[in-house]
Amino acid sequence: MFTERVVSGMRPTGALHLGHYHGALKNWVRLQSEHPCLFFVADWHALTTHYDSPDVIERNVWDMVVDWLAAGIDPQQSVLFIQSRVPEHAELHLLLSMSTPLGWLERVPTYKDQQEKLSDRDLATYGFLGYPLLQAADILMYRAAWVPVGEDQVPHIEITREIARRFNHLFGREPGFEDKAREAVKKLGSKRAKLYQELRTRYQEQGDETALEQGHELLELAQNLGMADRERLFGWLAGSRKIILAEPQALLTEASRMPGIDGQKMSKSYGNAIAMREAPESVTKKIRTMPTDPARVRRTDPGEPERCPVWQLHLVYSDNDTRDWVQKGCRSAGIGCLECKQPVIDAIIAEQQQFHERAQPYLDDPSLLRNIVADGCDKARKMAQETMRDVREAMGLAYD
Template identity: 75%
Template sequence: MYPERVLSGMRPTGSLHLGHYHGALKNWVRLQSEYECLFFVADWHALTTSYEDPSIIGRSTWDMVIDWLAAGVDPSRATLFIQSRVPEHAELHLLLSMITPLSWLERVPTYKDQIEKLSHKDLGTYGFLGYPLMQSADILIYRATFVPVGEDQIPHIEITREVARRYNHIYGREAGFEEKAEAAIRKMGPKRGKLYEELRTRYLQDGDEEALESARALLADTQNLSHGDRERLFGFLENKGKVILVEPQTLLTEASRLPGLDGQKMSKSYGNGIFLREEPDSVGRKIRSMPTDPARVRRTDPGTPEKCPVWQLHQVYSTDTTRTWVREGCTSAGIGCLDCKQPVIDAVLAEQQPMFERAQPYLDDPSLVRSIVADGCERARKLAQDTMRDVREAMGLGYQ
């Protein structure tokens, strides 16, 4: 079995805002202490919608990595790299395109949604149609066990699982697979080999899931098997072929509860965001100028917090005590809208302060960021090359 590994990425299409922090980066910081994590700059993905003006990609890439570091992503715990610096992504994407039915790509829900939302752009390209398959290649090339996604991205993980399953079905049944599996069992030794066969029989005949898990643990603990033999026996357990590409699982990420300055979802395209490293004076001005309950025309007019976008920010940033004070003050006109906004301003600035501190060394010496990414690209490429060696061999491309 492969180690539990998490993969996630972001497209470099502009500065990151606090919605990115609450929706993804806080989760990355937590995951890096629980799993082996790889986080990448998806610059090729950015080209699928920004191919006419790619200048934003170069401008955004390094700033985005600094934002990750500012948010608390630790390069000693996670691998940070740039997609295009690992060309094996493109090779696997190409090879997977040979077996992926066109209908699978056309049915991805976000495909038609994005075509409608970005109707001002010409997205009638293969790159845009094929970006879910490139996402699949991004995941499968690292044999990632888990991918943190929101509910809207689950279809992308499902197509990845289908592609991996189809690939393993077509190419995992190597010539003489059963004979090689039987030979591998003998290498385990009489006692372990007999136990493996008993557990396999219990699973295949009775559907005993505990027997399946016990057999997997047995294989993981058997030291004298080659990588290829181990993967054959994992596949043989379930009457499948050799496991070449791992089917990933979703790690469902809770949707960000952080609204934008207008009450809508915080988004670069809506222009309603507060950036991770925005200057305090600018943050204060933005929050003070937020719209409030339309009923509060005058300071003496009572309001309804649920009708005010600022109240949504209080749900994220304020304590129960502060929220009680806001509700009572708003509904009785005991406080004004600027009074209500100040605790939010204070809380946002307090959240951002450590981000500024973590970012400063990289702003002072940009070579530090380049070095982190270079090291990450090297580590990522080694993993990708290991996978591609197996992929090429399975597809008959490993000849000399």
């Protein structure tokens, strides 16, 4: 039940830009070789803010998945699926809503922040208020151990943990739980049973997190435990009841340093983005027309790289030798701004070449893309059905 799964998703905003690649996708590519990964298109989440313009969502879904594949996400290693094609997400969202306090949702920092940023939209809807709960359902459905997020998203993982904890407390009740847990311990064998008890004591009496991790590993390796006994012992180890929904941990990702062509954070809404699969001539034009250090009015004027947006791109794309060349050449007026920009242009076009090559088969034959997603949806749904079976049983909804 408790695996090292990683779960993450993105709202379908259409073709992705280099900020998405350096901020998230590059990390996903690394994680898929280290953990079982599920990556999903959060199309229901897109409706929380764009419910009045659903016509763009379908096109955006497929554009985004192509970009994932172009970035190097491998469907042989990762499960790629669309949220709305796994209807169990909606059921778990509904069932969790029965026991989630309203105040928990209202205090999520991004709730008021997004209302202010998107003041042109009517966001006084239940869907917008409840999106952290839907996000929690997305994660808890797959009993994920890790969720890769930036620091600004950590509160969403914290509320997900609280929701799981409350659910387990309310519905993890089981007649004779402790007696059944003690019987399950005996199945570990005398040596492992003794170690389990020691780890349980260390965690519950001393709060030793290492003991909790070691206990989890012990139970994962216990081949002779059935699913129900394993769940009981996970719960008893942590001093709680039967664990039905696992509490995920935030896997902090390094903040993207990818600036837009104006030096601000790259964003479509700022009009400063370079798409992952942008045409080389368009990339060249955008970077050639980028603003530079205002002090360099003439070619012979010395400049300061730290004041120049192009320098921010060099920090992402250039090696140390090139950066030294820029620093010296700019400050001495030994190189012009167009000369300075050329290594960045070359590096971005070279990076994008692999994106274009990986994407082309799916552009030539869209059925390949549909098949990958259909297969991913099937795999995700089987996992989701297992979770919902346990959730329904815990909530007394498993009657025939």
